[in-house]
Amino acid sequence: METTTFTHPLIEIMDSTLRDGEQTSGVSFLPHEKLMIARMLMNDINVDRLEVASAKVSEGEKDAVKLICKYAEKVGMLNKVEVLGFVDGKQSIDWIDSCGCHNINLLAKGSLKHCTEQLHKTPDEHLDDIMRSLDYAEKKGMGVNIYLEDWSSGMHDSPDYIYRLMEQLVKTNIKRFMLPDTLGITNPLQVIEFFRKMRKRFPDVHFDFHAHNDYDLAVSNSLAAVLCGAKGIHVTVNGLGERCGNAPLASVQVILKDQFLARTNIKEDKLNDISRLVEEYSGIAIAPNQPIVGDNVFTQVAGVHADGDNKNLLYCNALVPERFGRRREYALGKNSGKANVALNLQKLGLELTAEQMAKVSKRITELGERKEIVTQDDLPYIVNDVLKHTTPEEKVKLISYMVTSTYGLKPIASIKVEIRGKQYAAESTGDGQYDAFVKALRKIYKTYLDRTFPILANYAVTIPPGGRTDALVQTVITWRNGDKMIRTRGLDADQTEAAIKATLRMLNIFEEQS
Numbered sequence: 001m002e003t004t005t006f007t008h009p010l011i012e013i014m015d016s017t018l019r020d021g022e023q024t025s026g027v028s029f030l031p032h033e034k035l036m037i038a039r040m041l042m043n044d045i046n047v048d049r050l051e052v053a054s055a056k057v058s059e060g061e062k063d064a065v066k067l068i069c070k071y072a073e074k075v076g077m078l079n080k081v082e083v084l085g086f087v088d089g090k091q092s093i094d095w096i097d098s099c100g101c102h103n104i105n106l107l108a109k110g111s112l113k114h115c116t117e118q119l120h121k122t123p124d125e126h127l128d129d130i131m132r133s134l135d136y137a138e139k140k141g142m143g144v145n146i147y148l149e150d151w152s153s154g155m156h157d158s159p160d161y162i163y164r165l166m167e168q169l170v171k172t173n174i175k176r177f178m179l180p181d182t183l184g185i186t187n188p189l190q191v192i193e194f195f196r197k198m199r200k201r202f203p204d205v206h207f208d209f210h211a212h213n214d215y216d217l218a219v220s221n222s223l224a225a226v227l228c229g230a231k232g233i234h235v236t237v238n239g240l241g242e243r244c245g246n247a248p249l250a251s252v253q254v255i256l257k258d259q260f261l262a263r264t265n266i267k268e269d270k271l272n273d274i275s276r277l278v279e280e281y282s283g284i285a286i287a288p289n290q291p292i293v294g295d296n297v298f299t300q301v302a303g304v305h306a307d308g309d310n311k312n313l314l315y316c317n318a319l320v321p322e323r324f325g326r327r328r329e330y331a332l333g334k335n336s337g338k339a340n341v342a343l344n345l346q347k348l349g350l351e352l353t354a355e356q357m358a359k360v361s362k363r364i365t366e367l368g369e370r371k372e373i374v375t376q377d378d379l380p381y382i383v384n385d386v387l388k389h390t391t392p393e394e395k396v397k398l399i400s401y402m403v404t405s406t407y408g409l410k411p412i413a414s415i416k417v418e419i420r421g422k423q424y425a426a427e428s429t430g431d432g433q434y435d436a437f438v439k440a441l442r443k444i445y446k447t448y449l450d451r452t453f454p455i456l457a458n459y460a461v462t463i464p465p466g467g468r469t470d471a472l473v474q475t476v477i478t479w480r481n482g483d484k485m486i487r488t489r490g491l492d493a494d495q496t497e498a499a500i501k502a503t504l505r506m507l508n509i510f511e512e513q514s
Contacts, residue, residue, distance in 0.1 A: 012232035014049040021240030031064035044270040055092040069100035110148025112158035145176040152181040155194040184214030188224035195228035208232035218247035237278040250292035395511040403433040413437040454479035
């Protein structure tokens with residue numbers, strides 16, 4: 001029996017981060033930054049095409065295009081580089097040619113409204129202008145793709161204008177017809193409808209789709225276009241672009257591959273790297289929940305998920321972090337549970353008894369109630385803090401305390417402690433919150449017990465290496481008791497609380513020795 005092998009389509013990916021992405025409010029790449037991004041997109045990501053600028057913008061833009069073209073020619077990738085140009089006679093073509101670029105993406109009008117109200121020309125006049133630009137580009141030996149700007153509105157309001165324009169343009173040497181949803185107004189069903197109409201009339205044309213994300217549908221619309229025969233999709237790194245931006249490169253890539261079984265030439269293991277580079281140069285932060293490249297997307301928070309992953313990866317899908325050069329993490333916080341703690345300890349090579357695990361988990365939950373997240377790098381410090389200072393009987397216990405700090409006034413501490421089974425309370429002011437707390441303690445020892453306790457010799461505050469500033473603070477305090485030194489540590493999300501814990505540990509040691 002004869003079998004038929006189905007070959008999934010190869011979709012071209014054209015990245016426009018350096019052109020359309022740079023139209024993000026507040027984003028302006030320096031020439032060397034453009035070159036670094038272009039190098040990574042061509043070499044590491046392997047995009048098929050790279051739109052790097054708009055013609056005639058500035059001398060700085062020209063310098064950037066020259067740099068990119070010079071590099072691309074050196075590595076044999078000049079055919080990938082494209083620049084957006086305008087229907088302005090010879091000006092854009094000459095500008096692009098002077099940069100060493102051989103491909104123009106010509107911006108024509110894809111709606112009657114844009115043609116008549118922005119250009120103040122009839123369709124025939126606009127078509128004549130396009131033809132003159134095409135003739136001149138051909139004389140220069142330049143490859144031409146054409147944007148039908150505002151195409152989605154044109155398909156809504158003036159499809160006959162588009163068809164009439166296309167009937168003439170398909171007779172030329174235009175390589176690709178690029179159909180933008182310039183205003184981001186379509187939904188996937190409309191994209192399917194419009195593309196089917198275009199494909200039915202012009203079945204042999206290479207169509208690209210260029211989505212905008214105003215309704216958060218850029219990715220969905222891009223996939224709808226592929227479903228209906230689009231051979232190329234335009235993207236930007238991190239979804240940069242005007243208004244709400246464009247379709248994000250990483251999201252389009254993984255959905256094309258995983259959901260549509262389409263083929264691309266993109267190398268996925270560097271997608272996170274290019275996102276971080278563009279984040280740094282653009283100054284536009286990646287949302288932590290941004291698919292594929294966000295900080296949180298490969299972090300399991302719920303303990304039940306960690307438990308499931310430990311039992312044959314029950315909560316994992318095809319988007320495994322290693323695919324993108326990343327790794328899965330298990331967050332430590334109030335929702336993490338013992339399974340998250342166990343997996344993190346396992347990665348660190350630490351083994352605890354069930355009782356010790358319960359104590360460490362309880363401590364992490366307490367920290368998570370007040371702050372965001374505890375990192376794996378914090379974990380050894382928490383383990384040390386919990387286990388090292390666990391004593392069978394605490395002779396000094398903190399019952400309650402309150403410290404206040406008011407502008408122009410000294411901080412006040414009001415505390416209640418239990419010392420050897422009896423409770424005492426006192427208040428005091430100090431030069432800082434911790435100083436007020438210690439003075440209130442000394443008042444209790446002096447007034448009620450007629451005793452003094454060791455003198456503070458050194459006080460140091462650090463963040464555990466690799467930790468987060470909003471998760472843990474470690475306070476190390478050295479006390480002098482005659483000719484003896486006592487050093488205690490406190491670990492907490494709050495600096496004052498960490499110092500208080502260190503102080504109580506010192507007092508328990510002091511009471512044990514007394």
